[in-house]
Amino acid sequence: MELILSSFDIFLRWDVWVAILVGSIGGVIIGAIPGVGPAVAIAILLPATYSMDPIIGITVLLGIYGSAMYGGAIPAILINTPGTPVNALTTYDGYSMTKDNKARRAITLAYWSSFTGGIFSIIALIFMTSLIAKVAPLFGSRDILMAALLGLVLVVISHRKQTLIAGMLVFFGMFISTIGMESVKYSKRFTFDQSWLLSGFDLITVLLGLFAVSQAFILLIGNDRRVSMPSLKGKKSEGFFDLIKYKTVALISSAMGVIMGIIPGVGEFLAQFFSYNIARGISDKPERFGKGAPEGIIASEAANNAVPAAAMIPLLALGIPGEALTAMMLSVFYVHNIIPGPDLFVRHLDFVYGLYESLIVINIIVMIFLLFATKYLLKIIQIPQRFLGVSILGLSFVGVYTLRNSMIDCIMCAVFGIFGYALKRLNLPIVPIILGMVLGTIMEQRFRASQARIDTLFDYINRPISGTIFAIIVIALLIHFWSIWRQYRRKTN
Amino acid sequence: MGREEYQAGDLVFAMLMLFIVLVLLVSIPFETKWFDGVPLVKQPRLWPTFCLVGMALFGLLYSIQIWRSYKIQLGQVQGELNELSSWLRPLEFVFYFVLYVWSVPLAGYLLSTLLFFSLLTIRAGYRTLLMFWVSLATGFGIVIVFKSLLQVKIASGAIYDYLPDGWATFFMIYF
Numbered sequence: 001m002e003l004i005l006s007s008f009d010i011f012l013r014w015d016v017w018v019a020i021l022v023g024s025i026g027g028v029i030i031g032a033i034p035g036v037g038p039a040v041a042i043a044i045l046l047p048a049t050y051s052m053d054p055i056i057g058i059t060v061l062l063g064i065y066g067s068a069m070y071g072g073a074i075p076a077i078l079i080n081t082p083g084t085p086v087n088a089l090t091t092y093d094g095y096s097m098t099k100d101n102k103a104r105r106a107i108t109l110a111y112w113s114s115f116t117g118g119i120f121s122i123i124a125l126i127f128m129t130s131l132i133a134k135v136a137p138l139f140g141s142r143d144i145l146m147a148a149l150l151g152l153v154l155v156v157i158s159h160r161k162q163t164l165i166a167g168m169l170v171f172f173g174m175f176i177s178t179i180g181m182e183s184v185k186y187s188k189r190f191t192f193d194q195s196w197l198l199s200g201f202d203l204i205t206v207l208l209g210l211f212a213v214s215q216a217f218i219l220l221i222g223n224d225r226r227v228s229m230p231s232l233k234g235k236k237s238e239g240f241f242d243l244i245k246y247k248t249v250a251l252i253s254s255a256m257g258v259i260m261g262i263i264p265g266v267g268e269f270l271a272q273f274f275s276y277n278i279a280r281g282i283s284d285k286p287e288r289f290g291k292g293a294p295e296g297i298i299a300s301e302a303a304n305n306a307v308p309a310a311a312m313i314p315l316l317a318l319g320i321p322g323e324a325l326t327a328m329m330l331s332v333f334y335v336h337n338i339i340p341g342p343d344l345f346v347r348h349l350d351f352v353y354g355l356y357e358s359l360i361v362i363n364i365i366v367m368i369f370l371l372f373a374t375k376y377l378l379k380i381i382q383i384p385q386r387f388l389g390v391s392i393l394g395l396s397f398v399g400v401y402t403l404r405n406s407m408i409d410c411i412m413c414a415v416f417g418i419f420g421y422a423l424k425r426l427n428l429p430i431v432p433i434i435l436g437m438v439l440g441t442i443m444e445q446r447f448r449a450s451q452a453r454i455d456t457l458f459d460y461i462n463r464p465i466s467g468t469i470f471a472i473i474v475i476a477l478l479i480h481f482w483s484i485w486r487q488y489r490r491k492t493n
Numbered sequence: 494m495g496r497e498e499y500q501a502g503d504l505v506f507a508m509l510m511l512f513i514v515l516v517l518l519v520s521i522p523f524e525t526k527w528f529d530g531v532p533l534v535k536q537p538r539l540w541p542t543f544c545l546v547g548m549a550l551f552g553l554l555y556s557i558q559i560w561r562s563y564k565i566q567l568g569q570v571q572g573e574l575n576e577l578s579s580w581l582r583p584l585e586f587v588f589y590f591v592l593y594v595w596s597v598p599l600a601g602y603l604l605s606t607l608l609f610f611s612l613l614t615i616r617a618g619y620r621t622l623l624m625f626w627v628s629l630a631t632g633f634g635i636v637i638v639f640k641s642l643l644q645v646k647i648a649s650g651a652i653y654d655y656l657p658d659g660w661a662t663f664f665m666i667y668f
Contacts, residue, residue: 047645048643051643051645164554164555165555167547167551167555168552171545171551172510172544172548175548178544179541184537185526187526187528189524189538190517190541192520192524213590216586217582217586220617221583386618387617387627390613390628390631391631393589393613394593394631396590397590398635398645402639402645402646402647405598407595417583418584421580422506426500428506444540447540448534451534451535454534
């Protein structure tokens with residue numbers, strides 16, 4: 001308790017407040033613009049945060065991460081175009097409500113649902129911290145190796161119908177992370193005698209290419225959409241009363257978001273799909289789902305906004321990012337010499353609590369901002385797409401050039417941009433590459449570190465934690481293969 | 494989250510990736526080292542080989558999956574080639590981007606950014622005076638935020654050397 005109170009001291013600093021405001025309001029604006037999204041924004045801002053105080057840099061990025069989905073619901077509800085990919089499910093019921101002249105009600109319901117999900121997950125996080133602080137130091141190299149493997153397996157099998165290509169891209173990401181000078185024998189790996197490849201591929205360069213530059217190409221080559229905004233009529237309190245009416249759905253969806261957020265490699269998509277199905281299952285009128293059911297909006301928005309805080313658990317406790325955005329944040333921690341992992345909860349618990357408190361304040365500020373500024377945000381949604389492409393390309397330069405002032409980095413970033421552009425055109429996933437890169441590095445390090453205690457393969461899983469995680473991996477794979485088999489049987493019959 | 498149907502470009506993408514993996518697999522003996530007397534698990538060659546074998550395995554299965562759903566017809570082959578050529582369309586913007594990067598250490602961040610934003614906005618099809626000014630304002634805003642306020646590390650322009658001493662220092666620090 002004393003630690004929680006002492007960590008409030010960070011709010012006595014003006015720069016923390018500036019970071020919170022910039023991150024939260026900036027995140028909402030970025031989320032509200034279809035085609036940008038938090039991944040692009042965080043990738044661009046990442047190098048700029050390196051020169052900041054750790055808590056400031058991470059707060060800005062957390063603000064964007066935690067608030068973008070609030071903003072993403074606005075175009076999802078009003079123009080049937082999700083602001084961020086994870087708002088896609090909100091379009092089902094949100095846009096239907098807009099067509100029924102209930103746009104204001106749908107939007108405020110989305111805000112309150114997101115707020116509930118956000119606050120619920122932070123409270124869960126605070127209550128779980130003492131448990132995490134006890135459990136995290138028990139994780140050894142073999143346990144972290146297994147946890148990273150779990151993340152990779154889950155990210156592959158969670159891409160249903162694209163499992164094979166997701167698997168290939170995960171291994172591609174892992175391979176990229178091996179290029180350059182390795183740190184044990186100091187030998188070159190796949191450098192093809194090119195000096196610029198000695199230091200390997202920087203994560204930021206790859207991230208910016210795959211997420212930001214590729215998106216700029218998509219926007220620049222595509223056409224501008226003409227959108228007509230529906231008017232917002234009704235009271236701001238309507239959505240709040242809907243939330244009170246369906247509080248059970250909100251709580252179940254938030255809990256689902258927390259559970260899915262904690263599991264590495266799963267994230268917002270599965271959280272909201274599970275929540276949506278549960279909400280439909282317990283509803284008196286399941287036939288309304290997809291046609292303007294308030295519970296549908298609550299389920300998707302509460303679940304997806306509960307994920308960011310929960311996703312911080314594997315990142316902070318084990319140093320294992322569960323998805324692309326936390327993978328980006330991991331690099332900020334490393335730059336500031338704060339190594340996420342079991343040690344963080346022992347030595348820097350005040351820092352961890354400071355992050356949680358910042359997340360609460362971010363959610364409150366976003367909620368207040370949105371209740372009063374939505375009508376101004378509608379103008380931002382109408383920014384021409386190709387001009388957005390120009391801006392993202394210009395901003396990407398800042399992101400990649402500031403790393404080393406290197407032309408080679410910029411060219412590599414552009415090459416990854418073209419690769420990302422091809423992947424996006426083919427509707428193939430990008431996240432497995434990033435997680436492969438980050439988790440692949442962790443796995444190689446932990447694999448080598450654990451060798452001193454390994455005689456047989458069984459030694460990898462004979463510890464309680466690594467054994468449990470291995471059992472989860474096996475169960476997840478069995479469920480996956482069973483569902484494929486069931487699908488195959490259904491098709492053939 | 495996924496898609497079930499075949500899309501033009503799937504096959505050519507799978508084949509390209511498989512080709513790259515095979516080239517990399519063949520390069521393993523030349524691009525990684527094997528140290529005598531060092532156990533297998535500590536060999537620097539082990540991990541990239543593991544990654545490439547995994548990539549090849551999944552790539553092969555993916556290619557078979559695509560091949561099975563791919564009925565060879567003239568229209569589809571054309572579609573594959575059209576998609577392949579469309580992946581090269583961003584090269585034009587890559588050229589502008591590289592030109593921009595090249596110009597920064599010469600013309601300075603401010604001037605290069607203003608030129609990049611205004612010219613690319615025109616290239617993107619916005620030919621009105623309003624959009625011209627909007628592009629300049631956006632470029633200027635980005636320079637102010639990142640270089641002047643956040644002081645990110647961007648090389649100063651050689652052009653600033655021609656300014657009077659006080660101005661040169663000012664521009665080098667803030668623009």
